[in-house]
Amino acid sequence: MKPPPFAYHAPATVGEALDDLAGLGDEGKVLAGGQSLIPLLNMRLAAPAALVDINGVAGLDRIDVAAAVTVAATARHTALERHARALAACPLLGQALRHVAHPVVRNRGTVCGSIAHADPAGELTAVLAVLDGTVRVERAGAAPREIAADEFFVAPLESVLTPGDLVTAVSFPRMHPQAGSAFVEIARRHGDYALCGIAAVVDLDGQGAVSAARVGAISIHPTPLVVDCGEVLTGRPPDDADALRAAGELVDAASAPGGDLHADVAYRRQLTRVLTARALSAAADHARTRTQEAA
Amino acid sequence: MSARVPADQELDLTLRVNGTARQVRVPARRLLSDALRHDLELTGTHVGCEHGVCGCCTVLLDGEPVRSCLMFAVSVRDHEVTTVEGLTPDGGDLHPIQRAFQECHGLQCGFCTPGFLMSVTGMLAGNPTPDRDEIVEGISGNLCRCTGYQNIIAAVERAVELSAAVDGDGMSRADAGERAPGRTRPPTPYGAAGPQVPGTARDGTAEERPS
Numbered sequence: 001m002k003p004p005p006f007a008y009h010a011p012a013t014v015g016e017a018l019d020d021l022a023g024l025g026d027e028g029k030v031l032a033g034g035q036s037l038i039p040l041l042n043m044r045l046a047a048p049a050a051l052v053d054i055n056g057v058a059g060l061d062r063i064d065v066a067a068a069v070t071v072a073a074t075a076r077h078t079a080l081e082r083h084a085r086a087l088a089a090c091p092l093l094g095q096a097l098r099h100v101a102h103p104v105v106r107n108r109g110t111v112c113g114s115i116a117h118a119d120p121a122g123e124l125t126a127v128l129a130v131l132d133g134t135v136r137v138e139r140a141g142a143a144p145r146e147i148a149a150d151e152f153f154v155a156p157l158e159s160v161l162t163p164g165d166l167v168t169a170v171s172f173p174r175m176h177p178q179a180g181s182a183f184v185e186i187a188r189r190h191g192d193y194a195l196c197g198i199a200a201v202v203d204l205d206g207q208g209a210v211s212a213a214r215v216g217a218i219s220i221h222p223t224p225l226v227v228d229c230g231e232v233l234t235g236r237p238p239d240d241a242d243a244l245r246a247a248g249e250l251v252d253a254a255s256a257p258g259g260d261l262h263a264d265v266a267y268r269r270q271l272t273r274v275l276t277a278r279a280l281s282a283a284a285d286h287a288r289t290r291t292q293e294a295a
Numbered sequence: 296m297s298a299r300v301p302a303d304q305e306l307d308l309t310l311r312v313n314g315t316a317r318q319v320r321v322p323a324r325r326l327l328s329d330a331l332r333h334d335l336e337l338t339g340t341h342v343g344c345e346h347g348v349c350g351c352c353t354v355l356l357d358g359e360p361v362r363s364c365l366m367f368a369v370s371v372r373d374h375e376v377t378t379v380e381g382l383t384p385d386g387g388d389l390h391p392i393q394r395a396f397q398e399c400h401g402l403q404c405g406f407c408t409p410g411f412l413m414s415v416t417g418m419l420a421g422n423p424t425p426d427r428d429e430i431v432e433g434i435s436g437n438l439c440r441c442t443g444y445q446n447i448i449a450a451v452e453r454a455v456e457l458s459a460a461v462d463g464d465g466m467s468r469a470d471a472g473e474r475a476p477g478r479t480r481p482p483t484p485y486g487a488a489g490p491q492v493p494g495t496a497r498d499g500t501a502e503e504r505p506s
Contacts, residue, residue, distance in 0.1 A: 001345040008323030008369060011297035020297055031370075038365040039346035042326075049302070051323075055370055078359070102436025104414055105347060107359045108366065191435050
């Protein structure tokens, strides 16, 4: 249970980090919060020849709030959780972060790391996907790229990142001021990997009927799954049980869950249908609250 | 290219632990938990699972609780580490949180206790008057196989009372870590500035909690 030996690089700037990663190729791995990587090293499930520790890179812990909430590479989950303006711009972030592991892990883990790790059970992957967020990727000798979430995630624990790439920031677009959101999940223990998790974003029209509804799901698909539920919910009151049930079936039909010891496929499908309805309903309540607060 | 340390080479590091600068010579792969226990002989920090699940190895990094088994010693060079030994830096009276655990029988075998103490220290620093749900959330990353948690929760509630009483009687306590009510994020025990105050309200969505 000790990490295998690795060469250690401690760049002071993004440029140095990119040069290190370019020189190392597929032998190099980025160390940010380490809350997913170091367990893998301790259990010898990963043995990179070199680690590039970006924790000492100045200015990489920024969180900026403009048209989007942009979180740089070493900003911790806790820093975002405490950033009032970021959570006001994008309440779904706060709702989801509470489900990310435990407070002590969130003190060290990074938002960008959660995205780059591309774990299909990672709450923030669904948040990024359902909000149409982007990932900023840099590499030595190339212009920075902004990659859309729906292109970024490829497979479980696999993204479009290639050796030499560094995720320098992720951007979560600001939610519409009257949109509501919710994140619900079922895990065997609070903070454990979700058996199924649903992020929902709902817009209501002036009469209180649904005008837009989207769902992002984790743990039921190889990548974070986004489903537009507008076709069954638009124009309906948000407490319409038939419409909510139809939305659950829509997400279920789009998903490809795998079964394991803790939850077989049928159970995950059941969770998908139930949690989708719950999340959409809670998001609609949240939308009403936000609309009233804005008025 | 940045400074590079080959895999087989040891580094000379200065670690600031419990207010003291300590020298260690370790390879880059040395976990902080092992550096504390084996290199600095601070064996109060316990190692249970070594992959971030049990919480026994929790220490404070600049006042925030973190898993020392999920960090490398080399990564904390410019930071302040506080271990359970640092709760009573002068070897004097027990810290109020330790007294509360003793009074409320918040420990049996004691293996998990240092981790709980550090997690609770961090939690009460950010929120001096947590409600029961917040306490359960705050200790959710620490496992205890003996107590069934009820006495630990009671101990945290007692620690809140003790800390308030100690601060309220007008005596200024020199040992750091005492929390004044109303201060949401005091300095860390050895003076490094704590992080920013949580200013955000929780949203109203329902959440499953461990019973």
